[in-house]
Amino acid sequence: AASTPDLAALALPHVAALHAYTPGLQPTEPGWVKLNTNECPYPPSPLVAAAIAAELGGAEGAGGEGASLRLYPEPTSAALRAAIAAHHGGEDSGLGAANVCVGNGSDDILNLLVRCFCGAGVGEGGLGRGADSGAPNAASGRAGFSLPSYSLYPVLVGIANGQSVAIEFDRTMALPVEKIASSGASIFFLTSPNAPTGVGFGEREIEAVLAAYDGLLVVDEAYAPFARESALKLLARYPRLVVVRTFSKAYALAGIRVGYCLAHPQVIALLDRVRDSYNVSRLSQVAALAALSDTRYYAGVIRKVAATRDAYLARFASEAGWFTYPSQANFIFTEPRTRGGEMGAAVAQAAYDFLCERRVLVRHFPKHALTAPFLRISVGTDEQMLTLWNSLQAWLHDA
Numbered sequence: 001a002a003s004t005p006d007l008a009a010l011a012l013p014h015v016a017a018l019h020a021y022t023p024g025l026q027p028t029e030p031g032w033v034k035l036n037t038n039e040c041p042y043p044p045s046p047l048v049a050a051a052i053a054a055e056l057g058g059a060e061g062a063g064g065e066g067a068s069l070r071l072y073p074e075p076t077s078a079a080l081r082a083a084i085a086a087h088h089g090g091e092d093s094g095l096g097a098a099n100v101c102v103g104n105g106s107d108d109i110l111n112l113l114v115r116c117f118c119g120a121g122v123g124e125g126g127l128g129r130g131a132d133s134g135a136p137n138a139a140s141g142r143a144g145f146s147l148p149s150y151s152l153y154p155v156l157v158g159i160a161n162g163q164s165v166a167i168e169f170d171r172t173m174a175l176p177v178e179k180i181a182s183s184g185a186s187i188f189f190l191t192s193p194n195a196p197t198g199v200g201f202g203e204r205e206i207e208a209v210l211a212a213y214d215g216l217l218v219v220d221e222a223y224a225p226f227a228r229e230s231a232l233k234l235l236a237r238y239p240r241l242v243v244v245r246t247f248s249k250a251y252a253l254a255g256i257r258v259g260y261c262l263a264h265p266q267v268i269a270l271l272d273r274v275r276d277s278y279n280v281s282r283l284s285q286v287a288a289l290a291a292l293s294d295t296r297y298y299a300g301v302i303r304k305v306a307a308t309r310d311a312y313l314a315r316f317a318s319e320a321g322w323f324t325y326p327s328q329a330n331f332i333f334t335e336p337r338t339r340g341g342e343m344g345a346a347v348a349q350a351a352y353d354f355l356c357e358r359r360v361l362v363r364h365f366p367k368h369a370l371t372a373p374f375l376r377i378s379v380g381t382d383e384q385m386l387t388l389w390n391s392l393q394a395w396l397h398d399a
């Protein structure tokens with residue numbers, strides 16, 4: 001048999017050298033208390049399953065169960081765009097369907113943004129002082145983000161063969177406005193509430209970034225439904241602002257893959273140029289529409305998750321004495337310490353391993369911009385949280 005050629009050698013060098021994003025574990029066997037990927041512990045609104053069943057019942061004239069699946073989905077998710085704009089205030093907030101783009105999860109939206117605003121082959125000069133072009137806002141090809149934040153951003157930038165500008169936040173997570181302003185990035189991803197710390201930035205802090213920085217500011221609000229503040233109100237006054245949201249967390253629909261952004265129609269038009277024609281499936285479109293129609297149900301879910309989070313934030317700080325960020329998201333980022341006060345890599349690893357043995361799955365951040373090893377614990381049901389807490393108490397007793 002002929003030996004296998006080095007097929008990677010045919011790939012573009014930047015692709016051959018890529019480190020792929022590692023998603024959180026999704027165990028297939030039952031029995032895990034799964035608190036590792038910030039999913040919602042409660043089911044979606046019952047209207048979602050009903051809408052999917054109705055869609056599978058077949059579009060009128062399509063004939064037979066599931067027959068509508070023969071047909072492509074509406075390519076722009078038009079009804080969903082309109083419903084999303086209305087959900088965020090509609091005309092009263094200056095928002096219409098032209099301000100919305102819908103994606104296959106918000107990861108798709110982030111990818112579209114990178115593809116439009118970041119990549120190789122543009123000038124060296126950087127934003128505002130760019131590449132002999134003389135244009136006030138010449139593209140630099142660079143994308144910025146904070147450390148720590150969502151580790152998908154640098155992967156998307158790598159795929160686009162663009163340059164990453166990582167801005168290190170210090171342990172206080174105060175927003176370094178000047179560093180962002182002078183980053184030379186054409187697009188900056190600000191995660192608020194931040195992942196993995198959960199720290200939320202206020203409207204006034206985000207406005208300070210918009211005033212100082214002259215690129216496109218993307219505020220990734222995947223966790224904002226659990227937070228006190230959002231950047232949404234700034235959209236009317238700042239055309240360089242993009243707000244990204246998802247149905248995966250607060251709407252309990254991670255499995256259906258729908259996310260969206262709100263932005264100026266010029267930005268939306270760019271995203272639509274690079275978007276896959278049918279990027280949101282039929283079932284996803286009807287599921288998200290049904291979810292949006294049940295605001296009362298979701299208000300209850302969000303209230304419950306936030307209350308559980310606050311109760312456990314208090315427990316981690318006062319009862320366990322662990323340093324824990326004041327999370328405004330649906331997870332808790334905490335620094336394990338033994339009863340004797342020991343901290344560090346071995347301690348966090350031991351706590352993580354102990355939890356794993358008891359089938360409690362959290363996310364372990366061994367190496368981190370904030371230097372110390374942390375555990376990130378998604379907020380679960382009361383029962384799940386009690387299992388987690390009791391397991392940690394058992395570990396503390398032994399450690």
Ligand code: PMP
Nearest residue numbers: 105106107150195222246248259
């Ligand atoms: N942004 C942030 C900050 C996230 O943590 C996540 C989920 N891991 C996403 C975006 C993507 O979520 P999805 O693609 O499910 O909408």
